Amino acid sequence: MIKILQVFPDHLDLNGDGGNALVLAKRANWGGLAAAVSSLQPGQTPRERPDLVVIGHGSSAAWKQIYVEFSRLVPLFDQWMKSGTHVVAISSGYAALHGLLPGLDTPVVRTERKSVFVVEEFEGEQIYGYLNSDLSLPIIHRHGNLLGSMLHGPLLTKNSWLADQLIESIRGKVARSEISVQKLDQIELLADAARKLAAEQASS
Numbered sequence: 475m476i477k478i479l480q481v482f483p484d485h486l487d488l489n490g491d492g493g494n495a496l497v498l499a500k501r502a503n504w505g506g507l508a509a510a511v512s513s514l515q516p517g518q519t520p521r522e523r524p525d526l527v528v529i530g531h532g533s534s535a536a537w538k539q540i541y542v543e544f545s546r547l548v549p550l551f552d553q554w555m556k557s558g559t560h561v562v563a564i565s566s567g568y569a570a571l572h573g574l575l576p577g578l579d580t581p582v583v584r585t586e587r588k589s590v591f592v593v594e595e596f597e598g599e600q601i602y603g604y605l606n607s608d609l610s611l612p613i614i615h616r617h618g619n620l621l622g623s624m625l626h627g628p629l630l631t632k633n634s635w636l637a638d639q640l641i642e643s644i645r646g647k648v649a650r651s652e653i654s655v656q657k658l659d660q661i662e663l664l665a666d667a668a669r670k671l672a673a674e675q676a677s678s
């Protein structure tokens with residue numbers, strides 16, 4: 475069973491970023507792997523280490539409510555990552571880890587806001603998504619087992635290859651059942667159409 479944890483979904487899902495957790499679970503299922511999504515609410519402490527953690531984007535008001543609680547959990551996230559957990563953090567969720575997560579100490583400063591569709595090369599592949607931010611952070615960056623991105627959308631809907639890469643990286647000894655090749659083909663056609671549309675909008 476692949477365990478996927480969505481952090482503070484009531485506060486950190488401003489642009490549907492929690493959809494990244496659903497994409498991971500669905501693509502794992504279609505690939506013949508058992509997967510389940512659970513949520514972590516403020517004040518709760520997880521009972522077990524998940525395989526994947528999704529941290530979404532939240533408003534300034536939301537962060538005022540949860541930042542202290544989020545900060546309390548970051549050392550736990552760090553321990554998990556050292557034990558094999560992968561974390562996907564989006565926009566303000568990614569920015570909030572700076573200064574809290576060891577090794578992630580790049581200053582985050584405000585710049586002129588950009589609101590554009592983006593096509594970016596990452597690890598030999600193309601990344602597609604929507605950028606709406608005034609923070610000076612890279613579009614997408616890998617830091618150990620942390621994948622941070624400023625792209626909304628959600629990110630893994632448009633970039634299914636990245637979702638599959640994450641799944642394979644933590645699959646370990648989880649056995650596959652029947653693989654739904656037809657479903658994977660269908661969803662890949664939709665993802666390809668979304669990528670083409672994003673590329674057209676980015677170039678116009």
